[in-house]
Amino acid sequence: MGENAIIRFDQVTKQYDQDEPVLKAVSFEIERGKFYTLLGPSGCGKTTILRLIAGFIEPSQGSIYLNDVKINKVPPNERQVNTVFQDYALFPHLNVYENVAFGLRIKKMKNDVISEKVSEALRLVNLEGYEKRQITEMSGGQRQRVAIARAIVNEPEVLLLDEPLSALDLKLRTEMQYVLRELQQRLGITFIFVTHDQEEALAMSDEIFVMNQGVIQQSGTPNDIYDEPINRFVADFVGESNIVPAVMIEDNLVEFNGRRFECVDQGLRPNENVEIVIRPEDLEITSLEQGKLRVKVDTQLFRGVHYEISCYDESGQEWLVHSTKRAEPGSMIGLQFEPEAIHVMRFGETEEEFDKRLESYEVSGHVT
Template sequence: MGGDKYLAKKPIVSLENINMSIDDHQILKNVSLELEEGKFYTMLGPSGSGKTSILRVIAGFSQPTSGEVLFNGEKINNIPPNKRKLNTIFQDYALFPHLNVFENIAFGLKLQQKSKAEIEDRVQQILKMVQLTGLEERDINELSGGQKQRVSIARSLVLNPRMLLLDEPLSALDAKLRKEMQYELRELQQRLGITFLFITHDQEEALAMSDFIFVINAGEILQSGTPVDIYDEPINHFVADFIGQSNIVPGIMVKDFLVNFVGKDFECADAGMRPNEQVEIVLRPEDLDITSVDQGKLTVRVDSQIFRGDFYEIIAYDEDDNEWQIQSTNSVEDDAVVGINFDPEDIHVMRYGEKEQDFDARLETYED
């Protein structure tokens, strides 16, 4: 294969073996990653997982205890935030309430002592880009939450950053506006072609917006990959449970492509493990089909159900008292005994304690 399209892009930002501690508490543990130009990246994890600490290290607001921060291959550990070619948008937007929309967006350009003509031209271009044309004189306190979000983005974009860091910027918005802003941010990033690093604890938000996700917990990157990779092939119990809803039960890997759980053998799509190794099994609720008992691979008794609008969320239990979540377009009677079906490809097998590098290598052996 020839041609530039097969060449890997040079990372715009790299972290190499980043550790960070405060007193005796280790916040980041040997974090390494690469961020390519023009992609939408998301750091996803629960509160206190370390995702914002990673963003602050990249921005220059926090110093790592050890490790290197690289921008275009050059070390920038000692370069202050205002000298780095990236901008940060915080959760509270940090807008100046005494300045109007135009003045807020122009603030950084005035600090750079740009001419009035250049400031006017660049601000008007950005206003059009974020769909705020005509609101130049509007007081900040008169704006909606979504408009404030756009002003915050515009104030960063007007400085032509190579990368935009967004620290949970949608968390203060109501559910409907939050979803609208997800689409707007994603469309804006694709149109601009600059790198976005987005911080969130919202799994659906991460899956909807990202080219690439880093799942963080306890200061470590547990898994990284595309949204489809992360959802379909979680590396461990935490990732499987944190990303979407999951049915997770213990099992035994009998041999390649054959796994045993709830006392039965099932064909599966996983391989590369030791014979009779203890494993965990993941089955997503949307992959389970309700059928008659005689046609089902498992038999369960329905305990309860909730109507979610486009599906019923059903909770059922098997004879070993394992709980099963099922998503179905049809309702069922409480206490009904039914069968559930699934395909071999729906079964995902996880090893205990497997690291991402070993997990990726194992996937390659049977994907080839």
């Protein structure tokens, strides 16, 4: 276990009856004091990981460690872990104060200690003065803050958050993202956050685990995940992407759209079939003469800060462009991009193989 790791999964599998495993020999470490996000579509296994950490279920195979102690059989109430649920799980017959104080009363703390801890927890989530308010009188965002206060008042080492913002409207979600991120940084508690919203994950996290079909596809910082996706699933799930079949001619040279282009990727086999990713914001609209690609505009949508433009090249390949420039449907335009904008993905590459290949061209001075 790493020096700063607080949680470790070692080849953990979870299977119900004879069904396909929902988690397949997953191994990872969670470092103390960071904000982690488990990101992926419904049914990928992310909530299962949370339930295993919390102790609500046990692994079918493998081992789970908290502070270097195996906790497979340790009951939930004996783990320094608290959970904030999607539906808040508040007690409607208790007011705000009693909801937050509930866990402390179970521990039979003195009333003056409970009062001090509850007041501090409510202050941290900006609910001072709401102690006597009934839960039924509060908005969704306020209820979520109460649920968070109830979780942090117990001073857990790890706070688990199971899609806690999914029931909120867009404005409240954004507000709560700031609240959670600021709270985590202030308290220094390890947060493990579950979501299927990639924008939420990118905005809030120190580290992201992208999951699909019971497997962690890729882990890394938001920049790592967005700029260096390991495979088509990650590239397509995290942000919008242009994913195009290509051939890696040699180091720093890739062929697609019938032409060869400079890139920064290395470590692939000569003439290997690959896929390339270019993010829509990395494509610049220019004249036909200056463009590396010649495309015909199909649709143009205004998204507030940019235009989202769909266009097609001569081969029928669709290209998505995000630009502050307009491009009228039916017109021909050129698309320009830098070598650093091209990210090459190898078919079937593991995360370990990808990391080694990435290191090879970071060491040589090429960092994308």
